[in-house]
Amino acid sequence: MFDHQIYIKRREELKKKFKSGLLLFLGNDEAPINYPANTYNFRQDSSFLYYFGLPIPNLAGIIDVDENKEYLFGYEYTLEDIVWMGPQPKLAELAERVGVQNSDSISNLKKFLKTKVSKGVKIHFLPLYRGEHNLKLASLLDDDPFKINRKASKKLIEAVVEQRSVKAPEEIAEIEYALEIAYQMHTTAMRMAKPGLTENDIYAALNGIALSLGNGVSFHPIISINGQTLHNHFHGNQLQEGKLLVCDAGAESYEFYSSDITRTIPVGGKFSQRQKDIYEIVLTAQKNAINMIKPGVKHVDVHLTAAKIIAAGLIQLGIMKGNPGEAVKAGAHALFFPHGLGHMMGLDVHDMEGLGEQYVGYDDKTKRSEQFGLAYLRLAKELKSGFVFTCEPGIYFIPELIDQWKAKKKLKNFINYDKVEEYRNFGGIRIEDNILVTENGYKVLGRLIPKEVSDVEAAYNAV
Missing domain, CATH: 3.90.230.10 (Creatinase/methionine aminopeptidase superfamily)
Incomplete structure (x- = not known):
């Protein structure tokens, strides 16, 4: 990973393109090959990597433009996980690595988004390319998984493309x-x-x-x-x-x-x-x-x-x-x-x-x-x-x-x-x-x- 200041700067530059709204970046999840525990080599979503840096599954990053806050939602590993995988970082520690001040369980993401939507906050997200993400985002936003990509934010796409195109x-x-x-x-x-x-x-x-x-x-x-x-x-x-x-x-x-x-x-x-x-x-x-x-x-x-x-x-x-x-x-x-x-x-x-x-x-x-x-x-x-x-x-x-x-x-x-x-x-x-x-x-x-x-x-x- 790069120094956390790089990710902070990238998110700040993106935030300047928006007067209001919430920018949602879904990280990738593990994908099974032939049964659930046998997965393909994990590869994080590239835009998530660019802004939040963490090559770990089951994460979501949020930039709240109106409140000038950033959040990392993810999975808090249990003792049973540690038995199989060894010691794992806490979610708050992962957030700190990329300069994010707020963290919460991924299980609370839907409630968080629902509250924002109820207040009329615009949710900006990028086009989805994995079928399970269509289902996940549709569930989070109570929407149709077959139509969810139609609502991808053109403004966010253009802002991300402009920023990621010029290499530092x-x-x-x-x-x-x-x-x-x-x-x-x-x-x-x-x-x-x-x-x-x-x-x-x-x-x-x-x-x-x-x-x-x-x-x-x-x-x-x-x-x-x-x-x-x-x-x-x-x-x-x-x-x-x-x-x-x-x-x-x-x-x-x-x-x-x-x-x-x-x-x-x-x-x-x-x-x-x-x-x-x-x-x-x-x-x-x-x-x-x-x-x-x-x-x-x-x-x-x-x-x-x-x-x-x-x-x-x-x-x-x-x-x-x-x-x-x-x-x-x-x-x-x-x-x-x-x-x-x-x-x-x-x-x-x-x-x-x-x-x-x-x-x-x-x-x-x-x-x-x-x-x-x-x-x-x-x-x-x-x-x-x-x-x-x-x-x-x-x-x-x-x-x-x-x-x-x-x-x-x-x-x-x-x-x-x-x-x-x-x-x-x-x-x-x-x-x-x-x-x-x-x-x-x-x-x-x-x-x-x-x-x-x-x-x-x-x-x-x-x-």
């Missing part, structure tokens, strides 16, 4: 630590990309590194020789010489901040000329996109720049044709680059996605496109100093998508379908780094993980 120095330090873990993970994957091993061998190794150095992985790693599937979580394939291995993996620091890196590795340690040609296009797109990053630039424009470079590279190889700018405007590049360039990152690897992408990545001046590919861009709005996000262009040859577009002769003025067939079984390439927007430009966070062709090949043989 202590947060950057945590992300940097998570990236050091990612460095160990990805360089290990590069050394392990040997014919005969399985994707699962690497998956297991990377999970072990993340657990030994931090709080585990920040998301289920994507480790696949079928890199044309963007989020491929199957790890049962055997690595074969000549295949490309897409490794998209990151870790959480001990304070739950994320890293998210992708590298594409040639199985056996050597890119073929064809693989190198495509790889260099992706790398050039990423480098140029990163060089554009500074406050005031719209991220959608960074995305479109990367898309034009990808289109130009594919035109040079004869896979696409025509003018790169016109091809991107028509959406032809999305056959090969069907996702957005990046997403915000912090306490969540897709930071604050549960609060709604329309608030995190878009605003009143930036509306989401309906064009295939561009519609998946998670971050489009103007960049500000303190933002941390990913930059991850890619090129993919997805047989099912190729077949659909080819059958419809879609955008045939920009796509050479005969040439595309030569790459049908190519797979995919993605390169991803994590970027901080500084006052005048950008910083690529973390120790540089090999990504130049020669460096990736050398990492395969590194001791």
Whole structure:
């Protein structure tokens, strides 16, 4: 945990956004796997962590704007609990750790809220993403669990997004630590990309590194020789010489901040000329996109720049044709680059996605496109100093998508379908780094993980 003054300051900043009302933050509860006592690894709600810091289940935090008071509601452990779990802190002690003066049993939360509602106090809460929380909050507020999310506070969402989007120095330090873990993970994957091993061998190794150095992985790693599937979580394939291995993996620091890196590795340690040609296009797109990053630039424009470079590279190889700018405007590049360039990152690897992408990545001046590919861009709005996000262009040859577009002769003025067939079984390439927007430009966070062709090949043989 951070020093308690950090949490006090965060809550004070949030409180300034409201003239009245009560701000409610539900912490997460334990979630059973297959019977009540056998639970998934506990992960606290990120907004609760941001304002109340405690990675412990069965808690709720309240900021009472009208009375200028803060409360921690939770579970007071019994002697029976201590027999199984060992000595546990008192609720008042937990509250003191994060600078909260008032604490009470979670069993009294409903009565507390009911009293406030009866006095006409507005209860602000964030959207819920766990079904049991819909039931819990509906019970606390005597509401319909199927409709409770409709009453999530837009004002609170916008205030939390504005605050959490700009990372403080202590947060950057945590992300940097998570990236050091990612460095160990990805360089290990590069050394392990040997014919005969399985994707699962690497998956297991990377999970072990993340657990030994931090709080585990920040998301289920994507480790696949079928890199044309963007989020491929199957790890049962055997690595074969000549295949490309897409490794998209990151870790959480001990304070739950994320890293998210992708590298594409040639199985056996050597890119073929064809693989190198495509790889260099992706790398050039990423480098140029990163060089554009500074406050005031719209991220959608960074995305479109990367898309034009990808289109130009594919035109040079004869896979696409025509003018790169016109091809991107028509959406032809999305056959090969069907996702957005990046997403915000912090306490969540897709930071604050549960609060709604329309608030995190878009605003009143930036509306989401309906064009295939561009519609998946998670971050489009103007960049500000303190933002941390990913930059991850890619090129993919997805047989099912190729077949659909080819059958419809879609955008045939920009796509050479005969040439595309030569790459049908190519797979995919993605390169991803994590970027901080500084006052005048950008910083690529973390120790540089090999990504130049020669460096990736050398990492395969590194001791």
